[in-house]
Amino acid sequence: METTSRVGAQAPAAEGGQQLPSARRTVDGYLQAPFPWYGLDEAFTGPRWLMQVGTAADGAVEHGSIGHGDEPSVRVETGVVGEPREKFAVVVTVAAQPSRRSADGTGLLEATSVSSAAWLAGVGLLSFTWPGQMDHSLRDDWLDQQTETAWALADDLDGPEWSKLSLPVDGVAASFYYRESEFGWVLAGTTDAGVHLGAYGRGMSAYGLGFAVVKDVSAYA
Template sequence: METTSRVGTQSAVAEGAAQAAPSARRTVDGYLLAPFPWYGLDEAFTGPRWLMQVGATADGSVEHGSIGHGEEPSVRGEETIGNSDNERFTVVVTVAANPVRRTADGTGVLEATSVSSAAWLAGVGLLSYTWPGQMDHTLRDDWLDQQTETAWVLADDLEGADWSSLSLPVDGVPTPFHYRESEYGWVIAGSTKESVHLGAYGRGMSPYGLGFSVVQDISAYA
C-alpha cells in the first residue's frame, strides 16, 4: 500500500469520525448505488444491525461502506474501555476490489484497493470510537492524526509481528483473515470470492466466533 493511495483515502479519517454521529446513519441510498455486494455478520448473529456510512469518490462511485452489529457504541476514553457490558459491537467494512482507481480529474491512477485498504479503514473506524483519557478535546485531532498514521503503517505490513492469522467462514467457506488486538479493541481483514475485501472491528464480541455473509436485502437494515 504505497503513499500514492493516501491522497485518495485520507477522507476515510473524516468518515470514521462521522460514523460516530447517529445523524450520519440510517440512509440506505448510498448503499444501493454500490456495484458490489455488501457483507455483514451471518445469520448466527441475531442482535441489532444498523447502517453507518458509505465512502465514495469525487464522481460519486461508491467504494466502501460499513454496517454495525450489536449495541451502538459511543466514543469512549481509555479508562472506560472494557468496563461496560454494553460495549459489545462489531462493524463490518466492505471494500470494492478495484484494480484501477483514477484520480478525480481523470489524469492519474491511484493504487488498487487491497486487503490493506480494508485493514486501514477498519483500524481508523475503531479509532473513531476512542478518546484517550485525560486528554483535552482540542488535542484529539493531533492524537487521531498520529494514531491514523500508525494504523496506516500496521495495515501496510499484514505479515508483520503485530498481526496473527485466523480462519473465519465467509458465505460458509473457511477464509483466512489477518487479526490484531489493541487497547481499543480488535481489527481483522481479509478478502472474499465476490471481488470485495472485508475489514471488521469491534469490542466486547470475540472475533473468533464470527462469520460473514452477503447481505441479501440492504434495505432491511435502514
C-alpha cells in the first residue's frame, strides 16, 4: 500500500471548549473517506479517540485507525511483575481496493486485502512497544526488522502463526485471523461493507470484542 499517514492524537481543545485547527484537520481526514469507519461496538463503554489516517499520493483517504481505552504511549517492556499496563484496542479500517493506476498514471498501486489490514495492525502494535534492555539507539533497527516480520506474517495468513477467531461485525459473526505475541495481539478480517478490518491491542482480551460501523466519527474528536 503506497500511502502516507497524517498522525492526529486525540483532538486538543482551546479555552472555552473550542477545538483547535489541528483537531479540525484530524477530523476532516476521517470525514473525507468514501468508506465507513469501524470501531468497537456498543458493548465497549470506555473512551474512544481518533488516531491517524493514511492517504494515497493523490490525497485520497485509504485507511485509518480509531483507538479505544487508554491512549497508548511508547513503552519499554521490562517484564516487571505487577507493573501497570495500558489497556487499549485499536481498530484499523482499510478501504477494499482493486489494483489501480497511480495518480500520475505511470504505474499500478497494489490492491488492498485482508493482509493489508493485518500488516497495518501489526505495525501499529509495534509502534508503541520495544523490548526491555535495548539501547534506545537500536530501536530504529529493531523496528525495521520487526516491520519486515510483520509484513511476512501478514502475507501468510494461513500459516501456523495465525489461528481463526469468530467475532461479531455489525451483529453478524465474521471470521478473523488472529495471533498473539509478547507485545499484544493482532487480528484481521473483512466485512460486507467494502472494507477490511484490522485490530491490535494489549490488556484487553480480543475474544470478547465486537465491531460496528461508527455512526458519527466527528463525535470522537
